[in-house]
Amino acid sequence: MYPESNVNDNVMRGTDVRYTLKQLAAELNVSSMTVSRALRGQKGVGEETRTRIREFARQVQYSPNLAARSLVSRRSHALGIIIPNLRHSFWLDMVLGVERVARSASYHVILTHADDDPALERGEIITLVSRRVDALLIASCAPDHNADFLREVESSGVPVLLFDRYGDAMSTPGVYADDYGGAQIAVHHLASLGYTRIAHLAGDLQFSPARDRLAGYRDAVRDLHRPEIVVEAGFGEENGYRGMHRLLDDNGANAVFVVHDPSAIGALHAALDRGLRVPEDIAIVGFANMECAAHVAVPLTTISQPRQELGEALASLALQRIRGEPVAQTRLVLPTHLVVRRSCGAYLLAAGTSVSNHRSKGEEP
Amino acid sequence: MYPESNVNDNVMRGTDVRYTLKQLAAELNVSSMTVSRALRGQKGVGEETRTRIREFARQVQYSPNLAARSLVSRRSHALGIIIPNLRHSFWLDMVLGVERVARSASYHVILTHADDDPALERGEIITLVSRRVDALLIASCAPDHNADFLREVESSGVPVLLFDRYGDAMSTPGVYADDYGGAQIAVHHLASLGYTRIAHLAGDLQFSPARDRLAGYRDAVRDLHRPEIVVEAGFGEENGYRGMHRLLDDNGANAVFVVHDPSAIGALHAALDRGLRVPEDIAIVGFANMECAAHVAVPLTTISQPRQELGEALASLALQRIRGEPVAQTRLVLPTHLVVRRSCGAYLLAAGTSVSNHRSKGEEP
DNA sequence: ATGAAAGCGCTAACAG
């Protein structure tokens, strides 16, 4: 044995292309702890050593193995979020909000969706739990179906946050738009425009937003001493189309508050197909302020939810719970507001208002 | 020391709520290897033992720690995908295709997006590499900006797959829609309808699809001996609106092939705002078959890409490369097709065709 | 069919 022989021979890089902390340490003649500390910006490393280490790490493109890191630190520094599907920008805008807050706390967001399938959703929950996300944010596509399961997740130590919709038996903390209040705004707006027979095309009542919007509608028309005219149409363009036909068959409604923009678009087409003019013969107000609502044959007046803010509030709540901070209110409800376009007839009253634009002033940029 | 003392005392469950393999094994009086094998469906475990283990694991809600697993197995069993943004359903439909194939191979998909910001994109690449995804699928929001970086990723051992758009210097394998062919289809369709002066509103030429669509347009009008009329408009509704105005200021075009549906919608509004009738005065064909294209004032004829199939092909390619299988062609190009609605004027020729529907027959369900 | 040993890459906790 030669006195000069390098004791680090055994940590020389093998065939693998990627450096490990240990290998970095060996080549830099420091311990892996020093490298670890230097790279994570922890104190306890000399300025000179730190720059030396960082420089070298950059050169060799060191990339820490997050699996190893979270295995030992018992934190994944990741928020898992499950949305019902990828079809509505509402969810994706919320995700943007979540990401913004997460990023500012150096958290990652793992985005998954259930493709509107409760079984797939369960699978995604399981996956995220296996990935050991530090919190699970979910708008369930079947709020009651996986409720027990979510409770078990919560009681296994992962904070679970609901959003947009809540289950019956669920008292989990969560963040929601003010569906009830939004419905009231819609009805009062129509009433203020002079409509007397204001109907409601309701959504699938298994979802809390549909229930809350219905409740808001009911309370509003009661307060206004107007008749209550409700047709359970369901979500989606087709259901809205059919529901509107049923409504127009039976009742003398001259205005409709529809539970959701896609249904409202279906309703609009049903009215137009019957030769009715919108809003002259029947006014329509939707809910959600979806992008297409502005582009439709008669641009849709609708209720807008603060999507990004919802996401931000959701992430903040999650972060609080992760940190073990006490959360003030467990159910956060954010206000909704009216976006006036043409389908409600407001422009008919606004004398001198140009109606040549395909967009109203009420719309956000 | 009592002879009966349990040597497994030290593996009793602590304050942590979650079982580990070792704890399961202790309570079942088997080794953790047997549990591991039983749970993963590996052979080498008695039928009886296996059911016993599985049953117990289910009862206590055992959830394997994927971080630990991938740390030792050196496979994350995850595909990382980066899309430019969450704003266009095109990307999300592709993701659906990717997920379908991934799922059938028990792979997870980690979905991230760059929010159209090259710097954020770089961050996402780094994160996914740190997560040790088994392959990285990316449609870069700045194909040239991060090209070098991606090459380094590739050479560090992670298969990188491009899609939708390719960089200049990049010869990375990838999957693309036939932009060139789609443009030709659009032009030939307009020509077959009798339009003689067919213009093109081009997109931002830093993106390969914009370049390829322009090339397809050029070759088509040349072959047809028609004049080449090109305005570089750019992507997005605003750019389409402005570009169309510029086009209409100068040239006597009676038909326009627009690089992308949003631009086409802007163009449509520009034409309408000038008091032109679409398609009677000027015909429009878009590209992408976006949802709103069907809902717009004059439903848009457009070129449709096979989104899910693109995603499926992409994932298959990725899986092949992960398995080390030789990939036949490194650049896969999938065909596009025409969706006829009203903006091209085809319905004007089709005698007897009802035009009362807001949707054409050409549209998918 | 089952188990023991070793270690993946990293960091917490404690030395010095």
Next chain:
DNA sequence: CTGTTAGCGCTTTCAT
């Protein structure tokens, strides 16, 4: 300021 030790939860490899 730096290093040593131990071990996160799992699977690979080799024994039995």
